[in-house]
Amino acid sequence: MIPLSYYLILSVLLFCLGVAGFLLKTDVISIFISIELMLNGVNLSFVAFSHFLKQINGNIFVFFVMVVAAAEAAVGLAIIVSVVRNRHTLSIDKISLMRD
């Protein structure tokens, strides 16, 4: 049987890849995908813990997380559309109007 730590390490890796993508990418859509990657990293650890604790709860949480992620994507894409209509760009560096 594959030990729990393997799953957790993979989950940390996915999460960190997401964080790296969020911080390094300048394209709004890629940043959005990076966030989804982070959430999926978390989902993996939920499922792994659930399996090793012999509970069903963790699996159910994953469904909730997926639903929330979908809702977030729906609102997020709408916001991105409204930004593109106003500014005609997807690059996060060119969007910023407000500065100190």
Place this chain on the structure above:
Amino acid sequence: MHVPADYYLRILPELVLTATAVLIMLIEGGARLGSRAALSGTVALIGTAAALASVAVQSAHRGEAFSGMFRVDGFSLFFHGLIIAATLIVLLLSIGYLRAQRLQRGEFYALLLFATVGMCLMAGSVELIMVFIGLEISSICSYALCGFWRASARSSEAALKYLLLGSFATAFFLYGIALTYGASGSTNLYVIARSLSDVLAGHGSLILVAAALMFVGLAFKVSAAPFQVWTPDVYEGAPVAVTAFMSAGPKAATFAVFLRIFYVALGRYSHTWFWMIWVAAILSMCLGNLGALRQTNMKRMLAYSSIAHAGYVLVAFAALGEHGISAAMFYLACYVAMNLGAFAVISNLAQQNERFIDLHDYAGLGFRFPLQSVCLTICMLSLIGIPLTGGFLGKLFIFKAAFQNHLVGLAIVGLLNSALAAYYYLRVIAFLYMRPATVEVSQPQRSLSMNVAMVACAVGVLWLGIAPNSLLNFVVHSAGALTGR
């Protein structure tokens, strides 16, 4: 499966708010153009007032609901009342504000009410997944509200920034939940507390990582430093009514979750997470106040000031124990009243396309618009912490709690910061009454609901400063209930 009727009574405010929001969406679809915005505003007001009244029903049915996921105790009742009252004020001011901006659309009210449902769920739930869902309901609605003024590039930019950074922080919070679940085998806060008390020492580091991750997520939502960078931009870009909303309810609800998770579930590990709160408190107070000194945009100034006020609440948080919790709760009530009052005046004076939003526009307004100026002055004095206002008593209790728990350094930094903050709040009052007018500010639109909102906040601030005994007793009792278990 049989569900006792008591369970529904325990979540009655949430049910009333949800039903009202759904009704508003139906009205938006069905009613004829023109009449419907006014109608949805009225329906939203009635529904929110009914929800506020149903908190009384809730308080008569204390206890747990839905397999221990939801809990009605003094703590959650306090936050239910505070959040719904804040939404009521925001509704009153946004009815006039939306008319002035020609943004009258019913979705606004529906989103506002759904966000309030999410915040009420946060205040009452004792289950991490429920907390997460409540947090997301309120956050997703706030993202949409931020970008509500679709023609404005600033508004949609604010929405985008809030969305991206907000979901980023949520992912950290969720990872914290996953690790807590792994370490304790449960997501119920009270079960976590029990199972962590007899768990092996090896889980200590896992719990510390989980606490740190949850701290990141929640500190972001209350805009505590070093996770505050989004606050000035989002507060500046969002429509004033939405800024008022974001600065009040979500902050109170997130602090409720913050206190509950850290005191109930991780209470035994307070020596490990205490330092995170301590550092965040100092950073928030200093960065918030230093940032606000340079601002002339009223929204941006209050954004920095809200970072600083999150710092004061964190001081109370760091003063572990009942005194700290009750001081934090009382301060949040004062903060909501004074901040909403200030934003109510700003939204009244802003006028179409938010033309008058700069400090220099306020020069010489003191005697031209007496009602607005007096309300703004009272709120500013309270934000400084002048006696006879709620802000003074709130700060007094916070620093007293800090001294009692030997956090002398933290209390001194806080007091110095309050002195520093007096400069930029007093500057507003000085502009109102002592400067000649430089900009021709036109007469703001007469709106009964906005006047009611302003006066209610000003009266609330004075009430909290002069006769706070009944609220204080309630807060002390409910803080005891939180630590009692």
